[in-house]
Amino acid sequence: MPESPDAFAIEPSPSGRLLCGGCAPHDSCRLGVEIADAQDDKVRFDVICPPLWHGGPGVAHGGWKAAVFDDVFSVVALRVEPRLVTKSLSISYLRPVPVERPVEVLARIDRHAGRQWKVSADMTLAGMVPAIARTELRTRHPHHVARHEAWPARQPMSHNGSRAES
Numbered sequence: 001m002p003e004s005p006d007a008f009a010i011e012p013s014p015s016g017r018l019l020c021g022g023c024a025p026h027d028s029c030r031l032g033v034e035i036a037d038a039q040d041d042k043v044r045f046d047v048i049c050p051p052l053w054h055g056g057p058g059v060a061h062g063g064w065k066a067a068v069f070d071d072v073f074s075v076v077a078l079r080v081e082p083r084l085v086t087k088s089l090s091i092s093y094l095r096p097v098p099v100e101r102p103v104e105v106l107a108r109i110d111r112h113a114g115r116q117w118k119v120s121a122d123m124t125l126a127g128m129v130p131a132i133a134r135t136e137l138r139t140r141h142p143h144h145v146a147r148h149e150a151w152p153a154r155q156p157m158s159h160n161g162s163r164a165e166s
């Protein structure tokens, strides 16, 4: 019998990395994120924006920064809780980030109580802070994925055949 999708949890990869489902088969982070130093509630990351993620000429796409923050926030909390989802993500884009230049991200757990997590992070580049972000994470409900699979099926169809939000 196939394993329930809710059994899914992010465990260290063969090289010891905590990777999302898309990167796990590659055993490397395609966003260019590597853990540099980890303490209990704080993790420092070395990050390099691959050229594929450029937005303007030579400059990282804002969506890459958002994905990097989402990833590092999960990694900090995953070291404690392997079943998480992002509830909200807020980013201030303060300066552009060049592609292929090392930046540092320091992420810290600000609060953890029950299923609720608050995590924040700063991105730094040569002593400047090009972006800061904060997030709310939730420990997944035991039937989170099964409920998500069931939920769209219950939504009414619109005239063009797509399912309408309710």
Ligand SMILES: CCCCCCCC(=O)SCCNC(=O)CCNC(=O)[C@H](O)C(C)(C)COP(=O)(O)OP(=O)(O)OC[C@H]1O[C@@H](n2cnc3c(N)ncnc32)[C@H](O)[C@@H]1OP(=O)(O)O
Residues within 6 Å of the ligand: 010, 018, 019, 020, 021, 070, 071, 074, 075, 078, 084, 085, 086, 087, 115, 138, 141, 143, 144, 145, 147, 148, 151
């Ligand atoms: C190593 C790198 C790893 C990278 C990981 C990246 C992390 C991610 O990107 S996760 C993906 C992005 N996040 C998501 O998709 C989360 C989508 N949102 C949700 O599932 C929910 O809003 C969730 C779980 C955050 C809500 O949590 P919480 O605020 O504690 O509220 P909760 O009381 O549980 O639920 C709120 C409402 O949502 C409903 N709900 C909660 N979970 C589900 C679910 N799985 N399916 C359907 N409905 C749900 C509840 O029934 C409730 O409905 P109502 O308001 O009508 O009573």
